Amino acid sequence: MQDRPPSSSSSPIQRLIEAFNRLPGIGPKSAQRLAYYILRAPADEARDLSAALVEVKERVVLCSRCQDITDQDPCRICTDASRDPAVLCVIEEPLDLRAIERTNSFHGRFHVLHGVISPSDGIGPDDLKIAELLVRLNGPDQEVREVIVATNPNLEGEATAMYLARLLGPLGIKVSRLARGLPSGADLEYADDVTLGRALEFRQSVE
């Protein structure tokens, strides 16, 4: 029997396959394909990729207030004095922040949870940036009067929204949820039953 650490016993290509395989959503076969793609790609491409990987870990951090990814802390939105300090929008992922910013309809600040409550994925409230949210609301962001919970309208998003509503209610903060309904430009005939049902349930009076 030889006693060697696993890393030295495996070839470089094997190590690369294993590294890809550890990434979320990448199975053994996809990992293999990616590794062989890198093997055949020009050396520059591999160098760019490895530089980008290292840089993202060294240069990009989470904003200590909103938890968004940023290269300056606090981030631009948190330091932007023109933002409404009374409204905070809570979102699941940094990508959701970009989506809401594109609408130009929201002028408050954000808080990124980095996930949603999902016990079957091993994620409880303590695994999200909820403690950081409470610190903000009790400290630097005491002016917040309304928290808009903009988690996805699925089971886990709803579980997270209800958890936050029960947590923040006693602080005297209004907690609201994004409206659910028909996508604009959609044809009623083609809307699925769930969406149409919710649009009816959350109907609005015509002024």
Place this chain on the structure above:
Amino acid sequence: MHITHLSLAGARSFRRLELPLTPGLHVVTGQNGSGKSNLLEGIALLATTRSLRIANDLELIAWDALRDDPLPAARYAARVHTAVDDNITIEVIVSARPATPGIEANAASRRFRVNGVARRASDLIGRLRVVLFSADDLGIIDGAPTARRRYLDITLSQLDPAYVRALQRYQRVLQQRNSLLRRLQERRGQPGELDFWDEELAQTGAMLITSRAHAIATLNTDAAQRYAALSTGSAPLEVCYRPALPPPLIETVASSTTSLAPKLLEALVVGRTRDIQAGTTRIGPHRDDVAFLIGGHPAGSTASRGELRGIALALRLAEVAFSTARTGDPPVLLLDDVLSELDAGRRARVLAAAFEVDQVIITSPDPDRPAPAELSAASRYRIDAGVLEPIG
């Protein structure tokens, strides 16, 4: 309702089948393994989006499509005429995954379309309703409780889209709640984190329970009468709902969803400590059962083979009537090789039901059973190796 056109491509035994259908009776004869059961399975799949017999969706794709096609997929499609819609087209497309040439597929995904538009499974279920009679029906009576819950779910899903949505949500909530119970068992997290899941489980669970209670009450009355007619001399049949609930709650299952939900929530909250110890949710529709009693005794352990067959027939015939009464539009009847095993009297009773619906598709290994004289108006087909040909 009736199917006006059935189209199967790369589906099980069928490389390509285009079958125009009229209302009325259709008899398909063929040897075992010719694909005649797969034909009815394919139609049932369009009604429920899932196969009744096959757990692995990959097996829904024809083997030669999997071997030869760069993007292997099966397409099940039907044009259906109903009392509400003159003409709707429903499609279930099963694609192999991963769809990467050179890499063997190890799973499959299902997509759905109604009139060419991508829809969710819950929007497709019930557009076509079927009642399938098969030899496997005995398993509903003498098999495991899961077979009885599946029977209820398949029957009720076809009748009520709200049932499908509640069932799908219930199953996801249950999985999350059970995971949380195991986390709490390991002292990770607070019991208060159960609040959301308990409320959701009570809401969706109460809907499933009251739907099941009402359905079983109706089926019981009708199946008992039909069983008495099918099995002269046998003790009477009773079909009883056995909900997995604390005894005080069992009395209230026939009430409304809105009155049951808060009681179910209370029972879930009271049972939390023991659920955490068990690491699983001990009450609720996922543990329901149905009892089939003959003269007060469980049929699964005491009834003869002939009595079991009689119960299965009575239950299916009651289901046909239930489906018709609930929707005002009779379902399509699929009889998978069940007539040849019956004596003339029972065969006549089943065929009598067949004349009360718009369309019946019958398979048989024997061209003489049912005999042409019994079904003079039937269209007849021969099937061999997945190829269907009209006779005469």
